Amino acid sequence: MNDLLTRRLAFRDAVSDEDRAVIERLASTVQALPAGVDVIGEGVHQSASRILIEGWVCRYKTRASGGRQINQLHVPGDFFDLHSFLLKRLDHSIATLTPCRIAVVPHETLRAVTEEHPHLSRLLWLSTALDSANTREWMTVMGRTSAVSQVAHIFCELYLRLEVVGLAADHRYALPISQQDVADARGLTGVHVNRMLRQLREMGLVEWTRGQVTIHDWDELTRVAEFDPTYLNLWREPR
Amino acid sequence: MNDLLTRRLAFRDAVSDEDRAVIERLASTVQALPAGVDVIGEGVHQSASRILIEGWVCRYKTRASGGRQINQLHVPGDFFDLHSFLLKRLDHSIATLTPCRIAVVPHETLRAVTEEHPHLSRLLWLSTALDSANTREWMTVMGRTSAVSQVAHIFCELYLRLEVVGLAADHRYALPISQQDVADARGLTGVHVNRMLRQLREMGLVEWTRGQVTIHDWDELTRVAEFDPTYLNLWREPR
DNA sequence: CGTGAGATTGAGAATTCTCAAAGGTCGTGG
């Protein structure tokens, strides 16, 4: 059940059998949730963290003026609110974008890991650090690139992240979310994202129909997106 | 020397005498750096992390198209590249904006902390989680608020962060960076930031001359900025 | 086959950017 998490961590450092065994026993329960519901509300005290097993969830913040900013999209294997172990109350909300299955890991269990398994602790800490690197990249894309690049970028990133967990191959993957969701992830309007999608389609780079993404020209897409996957940290290094 | 770090952590959880003693012995050396130099280059292998003692540093990314995005501004007491302990190679660069004094903490020392001092480890992990919360807030501000709000927001945030380390009081503080730096922190142009500053000045909210910020109307400034300090996590909770 | 959410398109408006020039400030060296 936590194979995906192990796999994701193993892309960044060796995971010993002992660590692997501890990971297997992290989850206390599994939740099934429908699409479009809040998993975690902003500011609500948490006593467990969650691993996404199946489906799509997003982390988002809302502003007084009403806008929604999606700070992160999560794919299966992501320990998407591990930071609530430290923060206790999150500065943002988390919602399902599709029906999801989610593994619940009590903070008590995580605390025990930090007391008894320092290497695994560091891997989990690394996991939150990767999350930050992702947020920085998104921020940089939002602040310093054109709307077409911003939209192209998300297709590139998701392809590599899904590939790691075996959910993308041959430049195709399922992306069952709405154009408005992408807009909220980039600080754009839904209408404008739609126009940028048309542009990318007409350029022959990528198509996104009926929840299926097909990348026709990876090299050119990454060029338009100014996509450099370094921030995903897809290499092993002792931690 | 690491008083500021202790102080910053103590705002979020009790710091025991033992933890305090360990913090005192973290730094191996202290560096003095001039303004405008890179402390850490993107992708360069790191074997130590750094605490800012005095001055201003920024973390930034550059894009192929040439733009610079400042992802974070740091004030004294910030353990500004603690995440390099996990990542080893950062996805961004770090530069001084003013002359700085910086304490260097070897990764070996941090590793020993994770092996022997789990509570302090969690506090350090928390410290990186706070950093992420900050990035998320900036991202949200960039994506979903007007340029005036974005500029107003930075004045609000820095006031509270500087107050924590005793560098701001009476709605005044030193901000010896350029308007272009603020523009790069918000994904705007320098020219536009200048116009927004005039607007804020003419509204009687805040003045920024010769590196000195004076907030004339905190309540209204926070309203314009849609500033809600929750994300700064300025309360104590057991971690 | 009707319904509703999401996608698509058009037209005009608002915000922000670009380019360019002028005005200030501050430290350095004569």
Add this chain to the structure above:
DNA sequence: CCACGACCTTTGAGAATTCTCAATCTCACG
């Protein structure tokens, strides 16, 4: 103590990008 140069701030004018509002179209699902 003044002059100079470097860098930063300020302002103007026009252009580009992105947004807003509104209507129509499509498609999955009951």
